Structure formats: C-alpha cells, structure tokens
Amino acid sequence: MKVSVVLIAIAVVFLVVILEALRRRKLSEGYALLWISLGVGAFVLALARPVIDWLSRSIGIAYGPTLVFAATTVALFVIALNLTIHITRLETRVEKLAQEIALGDALNGSTSSEEAG
Amino acid sequence: MLAAVTTTVRPLLAILPALNEEETVGSVVARVRAELGIDVLVVDDGSTDRTAEVARLAGAKVVRHPFNLGVGAALRTGFRFAVASGYFAAVQIDADGQHDPSSALLLLQPILDGEADLVVGSRFSSGYEVGFLRGRGMKMLARLVSRRIGVQLTDTTSGFRAFSRGTLDMFARRYPSQYLSDTVEALLMAGAEGLTIVEKPAQMHDRQGGSPSAGSFKSAYHFVRLLLVIVMSPIRQPLPSEATR
Numbered sequence: 001m002k003v004s005v006v007l008i009a010i011a012v013v014f015l016v017v018i019l020e021a022l023r024r025r026k027l028s029e030g031y032a033l034l035w036i037s038l039g040v041g042a043f044v045l046a047l048a049r050p051v052i053d054w055l056s057r058s059i060g061i062a063y064g065p066t067l068v069f070a071a072t073t074v075a076l077f078v079i080a081l082n083l084t085i086h087i088t089r090l091e092t093r094v095e096k097l098a099q100e101i102a103l104g105d106a107l108n109g110s111t112s113s114e115e116a117g
Numbered sequence: 118m119l120a121a122v123t124t125t126v127r128p129l130l131a132i133l134p135a136l137n138e139e140e141t142v143g144s145v146v147a148r149v150r151a152e153l154g155i156d157v158l159v160v161d162d163g164s165t166d167r168t169a170e171v172a173r174l175a176g177a178k179v180v181r182h183p184f185n186l187g188v189g190a191a192l193r194t195g196f197r198f199a200v201a202s203g204y205f206a207a208v209q210i211d212a213d214g215q216h217d218p219s220s221a222l223l224l225l226q227p228i229l230d231g232e233a234d235l236v237v238g239s240r241f242s243s244g245y246e247v248g249f250l251r252g253r254g255m256k257m258l259a260r261l262v263s264r265r266i267g268v269q270l271t272d273t274t275s276g277f278r279a280f281s282r283g284t285l286d287m288f289a290r291r292y293p294s295q296y297l298s299d300t301v302e303a304l305l306m307a308g309a310e311g312l313t314i315v316e317k318p319a320q321m322h323d324r325q326g327g328s329p330s331a332g333s334f335k336s337a338y339h340f341v342r343l344l345l346v347i348v349m350s351p352i353r354q355p356l357p358s359e360a361t362r
Contacts, residue, residue: 029342100183
C-alpha cells in the first residue's frame, strides 16, 4: 500500500532526526527515548493496519484510523502538559537562583531548600 | 600510616554527595576524618532536612545546591571545589554509610602511587548481593562498558571511586549529570580520554538510613537509557567542556 510506504518513510526520517539531535547533544537521552518509542510506535502502526482495525472494533470504534488520531491527540496532550510542568519548575528555579546570586554571601549557608524533586 | 604522611604534602579530599541523609552523614563524616585523616566536602544536593548542618557540625566543608540537581551535578560541584582548592586527589564516598571508609584508602593508593587515574571500588568482589534482574542488568552494563574501554570491570555503577588530579581537572570541566550517567558515562569518557582505569574490591554495608534511589520500574527505564548512552557513545559528540573558576 502506498500510504504505508509514506508513513514508514516519515517514521524513519523522524527517528533519524531524533538520533542526530541525540548525537549532537541537543537532546537528552531521556527525551530521546520518549520520542524514539513514539517513532517506533508510529512505525508499527504504519505497518499493522489489521491490528488497528481489530483494536478499534474491540473497543467499539467503527473506523480504525480514528483510534490512531485519538491516541495521537492524547499522547501529544500528555507531552505538552508535561513540558509546561517542566517549564514552570525551571521558571521557579531560575528565579530562586537569581535571588540567591543577588543576595550572595549575606544568605550563604542559611537558605532553605526547595522540594527535593 | 603512609597516607597520613603523604596528605600533608599532597592534600586529599573526600567528596560526599548527600541528599536528605541527616541520619547518617554525621557519622560518615566523622569516620572518614578519623580513619583517613583527610578533608571532607559534603555536597548537599538540595536537601530538605538538616543534612548540611549535621555535616558542618561533624567537621565537613559544606556546599549546598539551592535545589536538587542529581548526583552527577553534585559530584561535578565537588570536583570543581577540589580543583579550585588545589587538592591532589579525591575519593567519592556515599553519605548513607554504604561505603566503608577504610576501603577508601585502598582506592586512593593506586592514585598516590601514580598507577591509575580513576579507581572504581567494586561491590561484587566483596560479596555484595543484588536481586536477580538487577544483577543481570549490572552484569550486562559491566560487559558492554568493559568491552568499550578495554578494561575488565565488574561494577560500573559503583559510586565508590577515587580520582587523580588530572581526572578531577577533566571532570570539573565536563561531567554527565543525568541519573546513573555519572557512573557509566563517566567511565566511557575516562576511557575515551585514555585515562588509566583500575577496579579494586571495596567493602560495602547495607545502607544505614535513607531510601534507595530508584524503584524497579524506574530502574528498568534508566537501564534502557544507559544502553542508549553506551550504544551511541562512539558516534556522539563529547560533552561540551566548560571553563572552571
């Protein structure tokens, strides 16, 4: 099927881009792993149309690709939420860091710590 | 003791990364100071308990991270301190009491003798036991890393290590900060730099307090991540080298 070929090509390009970013250290291994597993997932879905159809029928979805769209939307939503949580934490830390530097020695050794997460 | 004589000329430092170890850090600091007679630096990695205070009272130098950055980052802070303060060599010891201070001397000896740049204390040669899956994972990591750096190692995730001045210099500039990368990836880096890596048996105790660093699901994830690190290491660009003060 032609569509499969296109999907596989996209998945492969996706994986190459991730590995290149990892090689250049523009991406940490943790995030790379997340994207690699998503890429592999996309690769499998591109090949396994019968699996998708069977899965969608078994949970009551008439048209298989709908399940793929729904799953993709949920995955992207979770990742986006996760990233905003991370950004929030980074903002908190940058503020704290700037304050500690600004206050300098006056507070050295007597500051309290943030949550240990 | 021989070491006691040499430390006056070639000052040595024990680096203890610590996160919420108020129960144990005091006794570990006291034991290291008493048994090794060397300076102790506790790097408090954003503890929410009295770790820093207890360490200071026990006679350690203390630096604090304003928030938790992970063991790798805490170590690099320690390395930078060691280099900036002119220490000749350093030994990394856990603050939770798992590492026997008397073994630290055995790790430092090859460095004082000029025979090694990085000494890894192996828990397995002293009968340290882990669960089946964890054991298999650690063996596999050891095999892969050994093959890559050309030195036979049994315990690549050990955090009981000694560093020469040259190794401290390099690690002060760049050190992997991801969880567990500070152990495995640091070995790959040292191997790639052509440093002499030696493994020595080290005495391990059960932890006296605190909690283990990761559950089994997390361990599995980190294991896969480390495999990715090892597989990618030959073609990966080196960590950027940063200036130190």
